[in-house]
Amino acid sequence: MTQEERSAAYYTANRERIKARSAAWRIANPDRVRATSLRYRTAHDAEIKARKSKHCVINIEKIRTRAAAYYKANKKKILATNRIWRDKNLERMRVQQATYRANNRDKVREYKIKHRERLAAQRRARRKEINVWQRAYRAENRERLLAQRAVNRAAHVERERKRLRKYRAAHPEIFREHEQRRRARKRNAIIGDTKAITKWIKELRSNPAVPCFYCGAVVDGRNGRECHIEHYVALSRGGPHSVENLRPSCAQCNLKKLAKHPDEFLRSRKAATA
Numbered sequence: 001m002t003q004e005e006r007s008a009a010y011y012t013a014n015r016e017r018i019k020a021r022s023a024a025w026r027i028a029n030p031d032r033v034r035a036t037s038l039r040y041r042t043a044h045d046a047e048i049k050a051r052k053s054k055h056c057v058i059n060i061e062k063i064r065t066r067a068a069a070y071y072k073a074n075k076k077k078i079l080a081t082n083r084i085w086r087d088k089n090l091e092r093m094r095v096q097q098a099t100y101r102a103n104n105r106d107k108v109r110e111y112k113i114k115h116r117e118r119l120a121a122q123r124r125a126r127r128k129e130i131n132v133w134q135r136a137y138r139a140e141n142r143e144r145l146l147a148q149r150a151v152n153r154a155a156h157v158e159r160e161r162k163r164l165r166k167y168r169a170a171h172p173e174i175f176r177e178h179e180q181r182r183r184a185r186k187r188n189a190i191i192g193d194t195k196a197i198t199k200w201i202k203e204l205r206s207n208p209a210v211p212c213f214y215c216g217a218v219v220d221g222r223n224g225r226e227c228h229i230e231h232y233v234a235l236s237r238g239g240p241h242s243v244e245n246l247r248p249s250c251a252q253c254n255l256k257k258l259a260k261h262p263d264e265f266l267r268s269r270k271a272a273t274a
């Protein structure tokens with residue numbers, strides 16, 4: 001009997017006792033067990049990884065099923081843990097996400113298209129919260145964002161022009177209002193509550209039958225050529241750009257009135273019709 005055979009025979013004969021002894025030793029010496037295992041893992045890192053990934057490939061279905069079952073059974077707990085982790089690692093998450101997005105632009109785009117409706121619903125549900133973030137972000141990064149926008153617009157002049165044209169066609173009332181406000185600002189006019197002005201114009205622009213303030217002729221408010229929006233006291237005479245000073249006017253009256261004082265204009269109209 002060789003030495004090897006002898007020790008194999010001894011092990012077979014005393015298997016249970018040997019196992020119990022080494023288990024007891026392991027329990028008594030957890031630090032040494034940990035150190036040994038760490039040493040082993042460090043020394044055989046590549047080998048262990050290869051073994052694990054081979055195992056994963058072979059058992060992928062089993063692993064997936066198990067993971068899905070575990071997730072389903074512990075969903076609340078997992079989500080809560082994730083939330084805690086995210087709250088603790090906000091900065092790390094941001095960096096991670098930004099890196100992922102930068103490296104996977106196509107995937108991100110595909111995902112956004114595929115889940116467009118769900119994402120939009122999510123945004124709608126958190127609109128207020130998102131607005132607060134965005135406002136804070138814009139305020140904090142104002143200079144940088146303005147510079148970035150200027151650079152982008154300069155780099156895409158043609159695209160920008162097209163965008164404006166499209167926007168203008170889709171929202172003529174907003175555009176007209178901007179234009180009016182710009183003119184009012186240029187004349188140093190007092191500018192009233194812009195939200196109220198928007199609302200007033202929107203209502204006017206959806207009304208198919210608007211009487212001209214000056215002659216009473218009914219015009220289509222939806223048609224900007226027929227129905228003008230007029231400053232009762234002209235901006236050039238110090239009239240404010242505000243709801244109180246806006247009047248719907250037919251094109252003829254508006255063009256005849258120009259910057260005349262309203263009383264003067266009404267008098268001249270009466271004189272003309274008399």
Ligand SMILES: [Zn+2]
Pocket residue numbers: 212213214215216217249250251252253254
């Ligand atoms: Zn008129």
